[in-house]
Amino acid sequence: MCSFNSKIIDLRDLSYFDFFEHLKKEIQSKGALLHGSPKVVDSLIPKKANDEKREEGRKIAVYGTEKPHISIFHAILNLDYLISNLSSIKSGYGMDGGNVFRFKLSKNIYDLVLAGDSDVFQDGYIYILDKSTFVKSKDSGGEYYSFSSPKILKVILFSKNIAKEMFVLDGDDKNLISY
Numbered sequence: 001m002c003s004f005n006s007k008i009i010d011l012r013d014l015s016y017f018d019f020f021e022h023l024k025k026e027i028q029s030k031g032a033l034l035h036g037s038p039k040v041v042d043s044l045i046p047k048k049a050n051d052e053k054r055e056e057g058r059k060i061a062v063y064g065t066e067k068p069h070i071s072i073f074h075a076i077l078n079l080d081y082l083i084s085n086l087s088s089i090k091s092g093y094g095m096d097g098g099n100v101f102r103f104k105l106s107k108n109i110y111d112l113v114l115a116g117d118s119d120v121f122q123d124g125y126i127y128i129l130d131k132s133t134f135v136k137s138k139d140s141g142g143e144y145y146s147f148s149s150p151k152i153l154k155v156i157l158f159s160k161n162i163a164k165e166m167f168v169l170d171g172d173d174k175n176l177i178s179y
Contacts, residue, residue, distance in 0.1 A: 007154070008125075008155045008156070008157050009154060011156055012123065012158055012159035012161075014159075015162075016165035016166050020069070022156075023068035023126060027068075030128065030153060032130065032131055033065060033128075033129045033131050033134060034065050034066070034067075035062065035063065035064045035074075035126070035127040035129055036071035036073065036075030036076070036124060036127075038076075038077070038078065038079065038122055038124050038125070040155060043149045043152070044062045044127060044129075044152065045062070046062050046146070046149070047062075048060050061145035061146055062129075062149065062150055063143060063144065064129050064131070064134055064150070065142050065143050065144065067141070067142045069093075070093060070142070072162065073093060073103060075124025075126060075158070076121045076123075076160055076162065076166075077120070077122075078119055078120055078121055082112075082120065086108050086109070087108075088106065089105075089108065090104075091105050091106070091109065120163075121160040122160050123158065124157075124160070125155055125156065125157055125158075126155070126156045126158065127154070127155055127156075128153040128154040128155075128156065129150045130151035130152075130153055131144070132150075133146040133147075133150050133151075134150065
């Protein structure tokens with residue numbers, strides 16, 4: 001059990017747009033960073049990250065971002081379910097050549113999303129973090145890291161239903177998520 005349980009702000013009733021705007025205001029008003037996680041914990045402990053492209057993304061650190069959609073992505077993907085049901089998984093994100101932010105999933109996860117598997121995503125937590133112990137990563141597009149456990153200012157719970165609005169799989173925006 002986590003001591004934050006009584007301090008968790010439940011925003012599961014907000015739409016993706018409203019939740020995204022709420023997170024942007026948190027960053028602007030507090031000079032804070034966001035950290036997304038599928039779990040609620042008392043403190044964020046530095047861990048080895050797994051970025052295949054950038055050395056700065058493989059430090060033993062706590063990572064934070066100024067980008068709400070990145071923190072949401074980290075929090076909403078149900079890794080426990082995916083790891084226990086698939087032989088291997090891969091996920092990531094970045095800008096494409098046309099300056100459109102895209103999420104990428106391995107084909108096996110993408111196929112589950114297309115099939116409507118409701119367990120691919122889960123309710124998640126966004127930690128609002130004091131920015132004072134963080135260093136901005138080089139060429140990271142808003143990513144920061146801290147070698148120490150940062151001060152958690154707030155914990156926000158949000159609904160996995162945001163995935164339906166965040167990851168558009170049909171129409172003109174179908175490639176916002178791909179494999």
